[in-house]
Amino acid sequence: MGNNRVGIQTIAFSRQPRIASSYTIVGPLEGKGPYALEFQEILPDDTLQQKTPEKTERLMLEMAIEKTLQQNDTKISDVQFYIAGDLLNQIISSCFSARTYPIPFLGVYGACSTFCEALGLGAIMLQGDFADQVLIGTASHYQTAERQFRYPIEMNIQHHGTNHHTVTGAAAALLNLGTEGPRITHATFGSIVDWGLKDANDMGSAMAPAAFSTLKQHLIDTGRKIEDYDLILTGDLGKQGSKMLKILLSHENYTGLERIQDGGASIYSDQQKTGAGGSGSACVAVMTLGYLKNKLNSSKVKRVLILATGALLSATSSLQGDSIPCIAHGIALEA
Amino acid sequence: MRPQEYQQLVQQNLPPRPVLKNTLWAFVVGGLICTVGQVILSLVPFFEPSKTGSAAITLAAMILIGSLLTGFGVYDELAEVGGAGAAIPITGFANTVTAAAMEYRREGYLQGMGAKMLIIASPVITYGILVSFIVALIKSLILGVL
Amino acid sequence: MQYLIAFLVGGAICALAQLILDTTKYTPTHVLVATVSLGAVLQGLGLYEPFQEFAGAGALVPVSGFGSSITKGMLAEAKSFGWYGLFTGTFEITGLGLAASIVFSTAITLFRKPQR
Numbered sequence: 001m002g003n004n005r006v007g008i009q010t011i012a013f014s015r016q017p018r019i020a021s022s023y024t025i026v027g028p029l030e031g032k033g034p035y036a037l038e039f040q041e042i043l044p045d046d047t048l049q050q051k052t053p054e055k056t057e058r059l060m061l062e063m064a065i066e067k068t069l070q071q072n073d074t075k076i077s078d079v080q081f082y083i084a085g086d087l088l089n090q091i092i093s094s095c096f097s098a099r100t101y102p103i104p105f106l107g108v109y110g111a112c113s114t115f116c117e118a119l120g121l122g123a124i125m126l127q128g129d130f131a132d133q134v135l136i137g138t139a140s141h142y143q144t145a146e147r148q149f150r151y152p153i154e155m156n157i158q159h160h161g162t163n164h165h166t167v168t169g170a171a172a173a174l175l176n177l178g179t180e181g182p183r184i185t186h187a188t189f190g191s192i193v194d195w196g197l198k199d200a201n202d203m204g205s206a207m208a209p210a211a212f213s214t215l216k217q218h219l220i221d222t223g224r225k226i227e228d229y230d231l232i233l234t235g236d237l238g239k240q241g242s243k244m245l246k247i248l249l250s251h252e253n254y255t256g257l258e259r260i261q262d263g264g265a266s267i268y269s270d271q272q273k274t275g276a277g278g279s280g281s282a283c284v285a286v287m288t289l290g291y292l293k294n295k296l297n298s299s300k301v302k303r304v305l306i307l308a309t310g311a312l313l314s315a316t317s318s319l320q321g322d323s324i325p326c327i328a329h330g331i332a333l334e335a
Numbered sequence: 336m337r338p339q340e341y342q343q344l345v346q347q348n349l350p351p352r353p354v355l356k357n358t359l360w361a362f363v364v365g366g367l368i369c370t371v372g373q374v375i376l377s378l379v380p381f382f383e384p385s386k387t388g389s390a391a392i393t394l395a396a397m398i399l400i401g402s403l404l405t406g407f408g409v410y411d412e413l414a415e416v417g418g419a420g421a422a423i424p425i426t427g428f429a430n431t432v433t434a435a436a437m438e439y440r441r442e443g444y445l446q447g448m449g450a451k452m453l454i455i456a457s458p459v460i461t462y463g464i465l466v467s468f469i470v471a472l473i474k475s476l477i478l479g480v481l
Numbered sequence: 482m483q484y485l486i487a488f489l490v491g492g493a494i495c496a497l498a499q500l501i502l503d504t505t506k507y508t509p510t511h512v513l514v515a516t517v518s519l520g521a522v523l524q525g526l527g528l529y530e531p532f533q534e535f536a537g538a539g540a541l542v543p544v545s546g547f548g549s550s551i552t553k554g555m556l557a558e559a560k561s562f563g564w565y566g567l568f569t570g571t572f573e574i575t576g577l578g579l580a581a582s583i584v585f586s587t588a589i590t591l592f593r594k595p596q597r
Contacts, residue, residue, distance in 0.1 A: 029597075046597070051441070052441045142597065143595065143597075147438055151434075151455065152431075152434040152435050152437070152438035152439075152455070152595065153411070153434070153437075153438060153595035153596065153597060154405050154406075154408060154410065154411050154430070154433070154434035154437060154438070154595050154596070155411060155414075155430065155431055155434040155435070155455060156410055156411060156413070156414030156421045156422050156427050156430050156431070156434075157411065157414060157415075157509075158357070158414055158415055158417075158418040158419075158502075158509075159415060160350075160352065161349075161350035161352075162349065162350065195338035195341050195342065196338050196339075196342060197342060197345065202345075202349070205345040205348075205349075209338075209341060239350075240348075240349070240350065243348060244344070244345060244348065247344060247348065248336065248341075251336060273415070352503045352504075354500070354503045354504060357499050357502075357503050358496045358499045358500050358503070359496070360499075361492075361495045361496045361498065361499030362492040362493065362495060362496035362499075363492065364495070365491050365492050365494065365495025365496065365543070366487075366488040366489065366491050366492025366493075366495070367488065367492075368491065368542060369487045369488060369490070369491025369492065369538050369539045369542045369543070370484050370487050370488045370491070370538070371538075372487065372491075372538030372539075372541060372542035373483060373484050373487035373488075373537050373538035373539070374484070375538070376537055376538045376541065377483065377484075387574070390541055391574070391577050393538065393541065393542075394541065394542075394546075394577060394578055394581070395577060395578075395581045397542055398578060398581040398582050398585060399581070399585050402582070402585040402586055402588075402589050403585075403589065405589070406589035406592070406593040407593070408595075408596040408597070417495075418499045418502065419495050419496075419498035419499035419502055419509070419512065420492070420495040420496070420499065422498070422509055422512075422513060423494060423495045423498050423512075423513070423516055423543050423544055424491070424495070424542045424543055424544070425542055425543070425544060425546070425547065425578060426542075427513075427544070428544055428547070428578070428582065429581075429582050429585065429586070432582040432583065432586045433582075433585070433586040433589055433590070434595070436586040436587060436589070436590045437586075437589070437590050437593060437594060437595050438595055440590045448587070448590060452583065452586060452587075453583075456582070458510050458513070458514050459513050459514060459517050459544060459547065460579070462514045462517060462518060463517040463518070463521060463547055463548045463551050463575075464551060464571055466517070466518040466521045466522065466548065467521040467524075467548060467551035467552040467555055467571070468555065468567060468571075470521050470522055470524070470525035470552050471525065471552050471555035471556050471559060471567055471570070472567060473525070474525050474556060475556065475559045475560075475564075475567065480556075480559050480560050480563075481559065481563060481564050
């Protein structure tokens with residue numbers, strides 16, 4: 001067993017890489033939500049005067065990266081790797097955003113869990129001395145996701161309580177071994193969990209077992225309890241998925257469930273009529289780098305776990321009647 | 336917990352569908368759309384007396400209304416409330432065509448809008464024709480028309 | 482009076498469709514296709530025209546009217562021209578709905594974009 005591993009699935013970072021700087025951008029709807037003040041930039045409209053929403057998504061990601069680098073006075077040439085992912089086919093937003101940077105680019109995909117996948121991989125590179133600085137980023141846009149996974153925007157659809165609303169936004173972070181920012185202490189990468197759920201309109205319920213499995217493994221590996229964390233931020237389970245996760249946890253007698261908060265279920269208010277809540281790769285990213293990082297920086301919380309979940313389905317697979325494979329990645333952060 | 340148990344648990348814990356409320360709203364929205372149609376149908380004969388003609392003009396007018404409301408971003412909001420009440424009338428058919436046209440126009444007028452304008456409306460057209468063909472064939476055979 | 486009948490009949494068709502959507506696993510596409518097919522079958526049985534006589538726009542505006550119109554066109558042309566009328570009659574009446582949708586939609590697409 002490697003020296004930096006604990007238990008079966010968890011990596012412990014002895015060098016504790018840090019999120020040195022970060023930037024979050026959200027669309028106008030998220031900018032009216034209860035966490036609006038936590039984000040660094042709220043767009044006045046969701047087009048940014050671009051011709052297509054795909055171009056807007058790409059631009060948001062590029063803006064987030066520029067600002068992240070600026071904030072840390074870092075030139076892109078001082079960064080060794082750029083890791084990014086998004087929801088679109090062939091992760092075009094990430095690939096296209098990497099065009100302008102002359103550094104190695106690694107594209108990742110984990111649906112709404114993309115951010116944690118990138119964060120964990122970046123930390124591994126720093127821990128292993130493969131890089132001095134790693135840039136990570138992700139973005140999503142309501143319109144691009146809607147047209148790829150569902151229907152035209154203006155089509156007559158009645159949404160239900162289990163439907164998610166894709167967050168329009170982008171987030172980027174610069175990781176290094178410096179002295180500023182929250183420390184990454186552990187990463188638990190999840191395995192695929194598929195409990196046979198097929199309803200693409202209820203991804204929360206499908207993802208809850210994945211979140212449960214990764215959380216359980218993380219706690220076993222690290223020997224911790226839920227109470228050892230001030231906050232556990234799950235990513236995009238939504239109201240329905242959070243409910244199912246809590247049912248699964250209480251079924252195995254876990255306590256401290258009030259410390260679990262869901263990013264997707266929080267980002268919008270009930271009046272915004274967004275069904276189960278937000279989703280999309282930007283959702284957990286902006287909630288972590290906005291809300292959670294602010295809390296860690298102001299020492300309101302000391303130790304948190306981000307548990308980002310992803311439903312790895314496509315429009316084709318759900319039409320073909322396949323069930324939804326899901327994944328969850330956990331990253332522990334300390335102030 | 337086994338996956339099967341979990342699936343059952345999910346079914347038990349789904350948020351309740353407001354069936355009564357939805358049905359009532361579908362009734363009201365669908366009813367009102369048909370009433371608008373009736374108003375047009377009653378006015379048209381003043382300048383188009385033939386029965387087929389006035390029905391045709393009424394449908395064209397309803398399609399125009401549906402397309403316009405879609406263009407101005409109203410129809411999807413109407414459907415959030417009305418559900419089937421917005422989907423079943425011909426205005427809903429027009430909505431799917433306009434919504435798809437606007438959506439895929441970004442991939443160009445030919446391969447985008449031209450190719451995908453009917454992508455949502457297509458099942459209705461396809462099965463409308465198939466079922467009608469079978470019905471008409473059987474009836475023609477029975478009546479000895481063929 | 483005719484307005485009230487149109488409201489009640491049209492509303493009832495939509496309410497029934499909504500009820501099926503909310504209480505079964507069927508999708509809106511299933512229900513739409515079923516409504517169109519039902520219109521076609523009722524036309525074949527000779528029931529849709531008396532129904533439309535009674536309900537006016539309440540029977541004309543729902544997509545069941547679309548199905549009935551296709552059958553009606555096919556039957557009429559089959560009567561006039563024989564077997565190939567079953568094909569040429571397809572769009573005799575419904576061609577209007579299709580053409581109107583395409584023309585209006587294209588016109589609107591020139592000026593409007595999807596929002597939100």
